[in-house]
Amino acid sequence: MASQNPFADPLRFDRRVPECALVIFGANGDLTKRKLLPALYRLAYERRLPDSFAIIGNSRTPMTDEAFREKMHESVKEFLEDSPFDEELWSNFARNIFYVAGDLNDAKLYADLKKKLDELNRPNVLYYLSTQPSYYGPVVEAIGAAGLGRSTEKGWHRVVIEKPFGHDLDSARALNARVHSVFPEEAVYRIDHYLGKETVQNIIAFRFGNGIFEPLWNRRYVNHVQITAAESIGVEGRGAYYQEAGALRDMIQNHLLQVMATVAMEPPAVFEPDAMRDERAKLLRSVKIMGPEEVHLHSVAGQYRGFREEKGVDPQSQTNTFAAATFFVDNWRWAGVPFYIRTGKKLPKRTTDIAIQFNSAPHTLFSSEDGRAPRPNLLILRIQPEEGISLRFLSKYPGAGMRLRPVSMDFNYGSSFGERSPSAYETLLMDVMIGDATLYTRQDMVEASWKAVTPILDDWSQRVFDFPNYDPGTWGPAESDAMLARNGHKWRNG
Numbered sequence: 001m002a003s004q005n006p007f008a009d010p011l012r013f014d015r016r017v018p019e020c021a022l023v024i025f026g027a028n029g030d031l032t033k034r035k036l037l038p039a040l041y042r043l044a045y046e047r048r049l050p051d052s053f054a055i056i057g058n059s060r061t062p063m064t065d066e067a068f069r070e071k072m073h074e075s076v077k078e079f080l081e082d083s084p085f086d087e088e089l090w091s092n093f094a095r096n097i098f099y100v101a102g103d104l105n106d107a108k109l110y111a112d113l114k115k116k117l118d119e120l121n122r123p124n125v126l127y128y129l130s131t132q133p134s135y136y137g138p139v140v141e142a143i144g145a146a147g148l149g150r151s152t153e154k155g156w157h158r159v160v161i162e163k164p165f166g167h168d169l170d171s172a173r174a175l176n177a178r179v180h181s182v183f184p185e186e187a188v189y190r191i192d193h194y195l196g197k198e199t200v201q202n203i204i205a206f207r208f209g210n211g212i213f214e215p216l217w218n219r220r221y222v223n224h225v226q227i228t229a230a231e232s233i234g235v236e237g238r239g240a241y242y243q244e245a246g247a248l249r250d251m252i253q254n255h256l257l258q259v260m261a262t263v264a265m266e267p268p269a270v271f272e273p274d275a276m277r278d279e280r281a282k283l284l285r286s287v288k289i290m291g292p293e294e295v296h297l298h299s300v301a302g303q304y305r306g307f308r309e310e311k312g313v314d315p316q317s318q319t320n321t322f323a324a325a326t327f328f329v330d331n332w333r334w335a336g337v338p339f340y341i342r343t344g345k346k347l348p349k350r351t352t353d354i355a356i357q358f359n360s361a362p363h364t365l366f367s368s369e370d371g372r373a374p375r376p377n378l379l380i381l382r383i384q385p386e387e388g389i390s391l392r393f394l395s396k397y398p399g400a401g402m403r404l405r406p407v408s409m410d411f412n413y414g415s416s417f418g419e420r421s422p423s424a425y426e427t428l429l430m431d432v433m434i435g436d437a438t439l440y441t442r443q444d445m446v447e448a449s450w451k452a453v454t455p456i457l458d459d460w461s462q463r464v465f466d467f468p469n470y471d472p473g474t475w476g477p478a479e480s481d482a483m484l485a486r487n488g489h490k491w492r493n494g
Contacts, residue, residue, distance in 0.1 A: 016047070016048055016049065016050055017048065017049055017050065017053070017430065017433035017434055018050070018123070018124055018155075018433070018434075019050050019052050019053070019122055019123060019124065020053065020054075020122050020123070020124035020125065020126060020155075020433060021053075021054040021055070021056060021117060021120055021122040021124070021125050021126070022040075022053075022054070022055050022056070022125075022126045022128060023056045023058065023113060023117075023125065023126070023127045023128065024036060024055065024056070024057050024058065024128045024130055025058050025104065025127065025128065025129050025130060025131050025135070025139055026058070026059060026129070026130035026131040026132075026135075027057030027058055027059050027068070027099070027130065028057075028059035028060075028061050029059070029130055029131075031130045031162070032057065032072075032075075032130055033071075033072070033075035033079065034075070034079045035079075035193075035423075035425045036128070036130065036425060036429070037055075037072045037075055037076050038075070038076050038079045038080045038081070038423075038425075039423055039425035039426040039429055040053075040055065040429065041076045041080065041089075041090070041093060042080070042083055042422075042423070042426055043426055043429065043430060044089065044093045045083060045086065045089060048430060051092070052096065052122070053096060054096040054097075054098065054120050054122055055096065055097045055098065056098045056099070056100055056113065056116055056117070056120075057072075057097070057098070057099045057100070058099070058100050058101070058102060058109070058113070059101065060101065060102065060103050060104075061101060062101045063099050063101060064099065065097070065098050065099050067099075068097065068098075068099035069094045069097050072094070072097060073090060073094065076090070081423070082420045083420070098116060098120075100112050100113055100116055104131065104135050104138065104139055104142070105138065105142075107142065107145070107146070109142075110142050110143065110145070110146035110148065111146060113146070113148065114146055114147070114148055117148070122155075123154045123155030124155040124156050124157070124433075125148070125155070125156075125157045125158075126157075126158050126159075126160065126432060126433060127143060127148075127157070127158070127159045127160070128159075128160045129159065129160065129161050129162060130162060133162075133164055133167075136161055136165075136175060136178075136179070137174075137175055137178040137179070140159060140178060140179050140181075140182050140183065141178060141181065141182060143159075143182060144181065144182030149182040149183055150182075151187060156187065156435070157183070157187060158183070158187045158188075158189060158432060158435075159179070159182075159183050159187065159188055159189065160189045160190075160191050160432055161179070161188065161189070161190050161191065162191055163190070163191070163192060163254045163255075164245065164249060164250070164253070164254060165190050165254070165441075165446050166446070166450065167244075167249070168450060168454065168457060169447060169450040169451060169454055172446050172447060172450050173447065176443050176446075185442070185443065186437075188443075189432045189437060189440045190440055190441040190442070190443075190446060191428055191432075191440060191441075192254055192255060192258055192439075192440070192441050193424040193425060193428065194255040194256075194258060194259060194383070194424070195258055195259075195262070195424075195428075195439040195440070195441070196423075196424030196425065196426075196427040196428040196439055197383055197384070197387070197424045198387055198413060198421045198422075199381055199382060199383045199384075199387040199388070199389075199413070200259060200262060200383060201427075201439070202381075202389075203262050203263055203354075203381060204262065204276075206381070206389065207267075208267050214267070216358070217333075218333045218334070219333065219334055219335055219336055219337045220359075221358055221359055222334075222337055222356055222357070222358060222359070223337070223357045223358060223359045223360075223376065223489075224337060224338045224339070224340065224357055224487070224489055225260075225263065225264075225337065225338070225339045225340065225354065225355070225356050225357070226340045226341075226342075226354070226355040226357070226491065226492055227256055227259055227260060227263075227339065227340070227341045227342075227353075227354050227355075228341075228342055228343070228351065228352065228353055228355075228491075228492075229251055229255065229256055229342075229343040229351075229352045230342075230343070230344060230347040230348070230349060230350060230351050230352070230475075231343075231344065231345050231346070231347060231350055232346070232347060232348065232349050232350045233345065233346070233350075234304065234306070234307065234310065234321075234345050234346050234472075235307070235310050235313075235321070235345060237311060239307075239310040239311050239312035239313040240311075240312030240313070242313075242319065242321070243312065243313050243314060243317055243319045244319075245319075246319045246320045246321070246323070247302075247320045247321055247322055247323040247343050247344055247345070248301075248320055248323040248325075248453060248456060248457065248460070249453075249457075250343075251323070251343040252323055252325060252341055252343060252453060253449050253450060253452075253453045254441070254446075254449065256341050256343060257284065257287075257327075257341075257449040257452060257453075258280070258441060258445070258449070259354065259383075260283075260327070260339055260341065261280040261281075261283045261284050261445070262280065263354055263356075263381075264283050264329060264333070264334055264339070265279040265280050265282070265283040266279050266282065266283070266333070267279070272438075273436055273437045273438040276438050277437065277438065277440075277442050277445070280445060281442060281444045281445045281448060283329065283331075284445055284448035284449055284452065285444075285448045286329050286330050286331045286334075287327050287328070287329055287330075287448070287451075287452045288327070288328040288329065288330045289451060289452065289454075289455060290455040290456065291455070292455065292458075292459065294455075295455050295456055295459040296459070297326075297483070297486070298325060298326040298327075298483065299323070299324065299325045299326070299456045299459070299460075299483075300322075300323070300324040300325075300476070300477060300479045300480045300483055301320040301322070301323060301460055301465055301477075302320060302321065302322030302323070302324075302344060302467075302468075302469050302470050302476045302477040302479075302480070303317070303318075303319065303320060303321050303322065303465070303467035303468045303469060303470075304321050304322070304344075304345060304346040304468055304470055304471070304472050305468040305470070305471050305472060306346075306468070306472060307319070307321050307345075307346075307467075307468060308467075308468070317467070318464065318465055318467060320460070320465075321344060321345040321346065322342070322343070322344030322345070322347075322470060322476040322477065322480070323342070323343055323344070324340070324341065324342035324343075324476065324480045324483060325340075325341050325342075325453075325456060326338050326339070326340055326341075326483060326484075326487075327339045327341065327452065338487055338489070340483075340484060340489070340491070342476065342480060342491070344476050346472035346473065347473075347474070347475055347476065348473055348474065348475060348493075350384070350385055351382075351384065351385065352382075352383040352384045353380055353381060353382045353383060354380070354381040354383070355378060355379070355380050355381075355492045356378070356379040356380075356381075357376055357377075357378050357489075357492075358376055358377040358378070358379070359376065360376040375392075375394075375406055377391070377392060377393050377394075378390075378391075378392040378492070379391050379392075380392070380492075386412065386414075387412075387413040387414075387421065388410060388411050388412040388413055388416075389410075389411045390408045390409065390410045390411070391408065391409045392406050392407070392408050393406070393407065393409075394406060394407070395407045427439065428440070475491065475493055
């Protein structure tokens with residue numbers, strides 16, 4: 001049975017996971033080395049995992065248990081952040097790390113996994129698909145064929161699936177049918193690491209835990225919302241993958257629409273996993289679907305100069321490395337309020353934030369320092385690199401007269417709490433092992449977000465863009481600024 005919502009439980013991180021084994025498919029990849037093993041080691045360091053917790057890594061590369069342990073040892077030492085590395089703790093932790101080599105398309109692999117799981121005799125099993133997306137369906141079906149998928153009276157069997165979940169709406173539905181042929185929905189955890197970030201979780205606390213903000217969280221007071229996820233780097237050797245995905249699929253369809261849903265959803269009746277996910281799903285279903293004539297007005301594609309020279313990229317590639325879109329929500333709370341979302345590679349800096357701009361005062365009594373009308377109030381929720389919240393309001397400038405200047409009140413996670421925040425993968429791995437799906441994406445959310453971007457994908461697939469159309473180090477193509485200017489708005493680039 002799923003646990004209660006973690007936010008309602010002050011002892012959330014004092015709870016230990018039950019005795020279980022974690023099988024990682026694709027354990028030789030970057031995700032395992034950079035994120036999964038460091039997160040699991042940190043959970044062990046904080047005594048949140050049982051001593052019997054076991055990890056079984058898999059990839060095609062032949063390797064002994066000892067060789068795999070040594071490889072993970074070096075990875076954890078290299079990528080562990082904000083934590084000391086304890087060799088003695090690692091030795092105890094690594095005793096239960098194992099490796100099973102094999103091709104994902106070979107039935108023998110799953111027979112070998114079954115044998116290893118039988119030897120370990122752990123009642124609960126978690127499968128983590130850290131593979132190419134094309135393997136998700138085949139691997140799940142092979143798990144089922146080997147008799148490894150169904151939960152029993154002795155324990156549960158769950159699966160974690162990385163994004164992207166499908167390439168479009170039809171493929172997402174088809175993949176879901178394949179997954180459900182083996183695992184029921186309550187055993188399927190579609191992971192979105194953005195939802196595990198502290199600031200994204202804090203949106204919920206900020207809105208529903210403070211009486212002064214929620215009454216303002218609607219069309220009467222909010223003028224528009226901007227969500228930006230910018231990267232200063234390019235595709236960094238992932239050109240072949242990125243060429244198939246693009247910025248719209250890679251970021252907006254999953255991460256950023258989920259962030260938007262968290263910002264804009266209605267308050268749940270109770271603070272439990274299903275109630276929370278119901279409200280996010282309802283918000284996504286309320287996103288207005290663009291008509292063919294609206295796509296040109298409400299979406300912009302971009303590609304940075306130099307992308308076509310990246311390794312694995314077609315010299316005539318039409319892939320978008322920048323995407324921006326304007327979404328509207330058809331409900332009473334948000335009717336008429338634009339939600340601007342943008343993401344891109346090779347932008348001026350790495351930053352992810354949410355800027356909520358409020359309406360200006362209805363009657364301007366004062367001028368600003370430069371003589372123009374004062375700027376409206378702005379609430380900024382910073383997700384990365386520095387997590388925190390800023391509120392911009394107006395204050396009198398010192399001296400004679402009544403001139404106003406924007407000032408900020410800032411909250412910073414690191415300095416305010418004076419302690420380390422768990423990484424997104426620590427939070428999400430802990431949650432799946434205790435059976436809490438609050439921060440995971442449900443199938444109806446996946447389908448609703450695909451529906452929201454489908455008109456854009458359809459339109460862009462039929463167009464030939466004049467790419468590249470922005471230089472590295474800029475904020476994307478000029479059409480992105482024009483999209484906001486039509487509504488009298490400007491991107492916040494500060």
